[in-house]
Amino acid sequence: MRREQTRAPARLLALRSLLLLAALALQAPYVRARVELAPCKNNFTPEQQIQLGDKAKAQVYRQMPVLPDSSPVTRYIQQLGSTLVAQAPGYRWPYNFHVVNVADINAFALPGGSIFVNLGTIQAAANEAQLAGVMAHEISHVVLQHSVCNLEKEQKVGLLAGIGQIAASVALGGAAGELAAQGIGMTAGLGFLKMSRGAEKQADLEGVGILYDAGYDPHGMPQFFQTIEAKYGAGGAQFLSDHPNPGNRTEYINKEISTFVPRPSYIETSPAFEQVKLDVSKMRPYTAREVSSGVWKTQTPNQPPGGAAN
Numbered sequence: 001m002r003r004e005q006t007r008a009p010a011r012l013l014a015l016r017s018l019l020l021l022a023a024l025a026l027q028a029p030y031v032r033a034r035v036e037l038a039p040c041k042n043n044f045t046p047e048q049q050i051q052l053g054d055k056a057k058a059q060v061y062r063q064m065p066v067l068p069d070s071s072p073v074t075r076y077i078q079q080l081g082s083t084l085v086a087q088a089p090g091y092r093w094p095y096n097f098h099v100v101n102v103a104d105i106n107a108f109a110l111p112g113g114s115i116f117v118n119l120g121t122i123q124a125a126a127n128e129a130q131l132a133g134v135m136a137h138e139i140s141h142v143v144l145q146h147s148v149c150n151l152e153k154e155q156k157v158g159l160l161a162g163i164g165q166i167a168a169s170v171a172l173g174g175a176a177g178e179l180a181a182q183g184i185g186m187t188a189g190l191g192f193l194k195m196s197r198g199a200e201k202q203a204d205l206e207g208v209g210i211l212y213d214a215g216y217d218p219h220g221m222p223q224f225f226q227t228i229e230a231k232y233g234a235g236g237a238q239f240l241s242d243h244p245n246p247g248n249r250t251e252y253i254n255k256e257i258s259t260f261v262p263r264p265s266y267i268e269t270s271p272a273f274e275q276v277k278l279d280v281s282k283m284r285p286y287t288a289r290e291v292s293s294g295v296w297k298t299q300t301p302n303q304p305p306g307g308a309a310n
């Protein structure tokens, strides 16, 4: 008897939750409509990827003017990054975000979840959705483990000579060609973090889904590609270097966006972004040349406009 009494309400509850689920499914206000791609196959454990990333990160800090974690710009990027990684599928990497005080529009991700965004990228982004699009793309390279797969390929053909070279190729970034022309001898191992067109496409598709799932206008991503193209021409920036045809890139991203359930509204920007835009407009990031020559190490960081830097 007692048993009957407890079971009946339990059944009723179960029915209620079923109905509730059905109602939610019918309304479907925030459907996650994106593709979830599998990471590329490799023999690195997550621990090894994190360790590798940590070593490369230390090298990046030695070779590039990375803003301190206490910088308001860095704190903002970390905040935005954590909003985005909350939507990232797959392994829960220990994501961390940094700002490189360099003018070029660029960003890169190390194995294990360290992501670097150039100050020039923040300066060039017209709104928060565009900046978030770049970051979601980089997060996707970590999710899909692209850089360790590149590493494994290089190891197989005996091109990897040491961890320092990983960071060298990272540090070269978009200015690789220019730096190579200056003969600074840092090009060994270049291509390690250089992504194939297929990997870039995957990061775009996974990334635009993360952007959408975080509530941002997914069009921010293709919009920013157009900004890059306007500044550097097709293929001029590292972010686009593997894409001789950025028009095609915009096309397939827009096609992916068309499969998303439209939302009544999207986040385009935020007061925090507008404040940071104001902050970075007063900063004078280093040029790629100043970074490659090491001159940045002798200067005080974050010179205001018209500062003594040359």
Ligand SMILES: [Zn+2]
Pocket: 137, 141, 195, 200, 203, 239
């Ligand atoms: Zn990429």
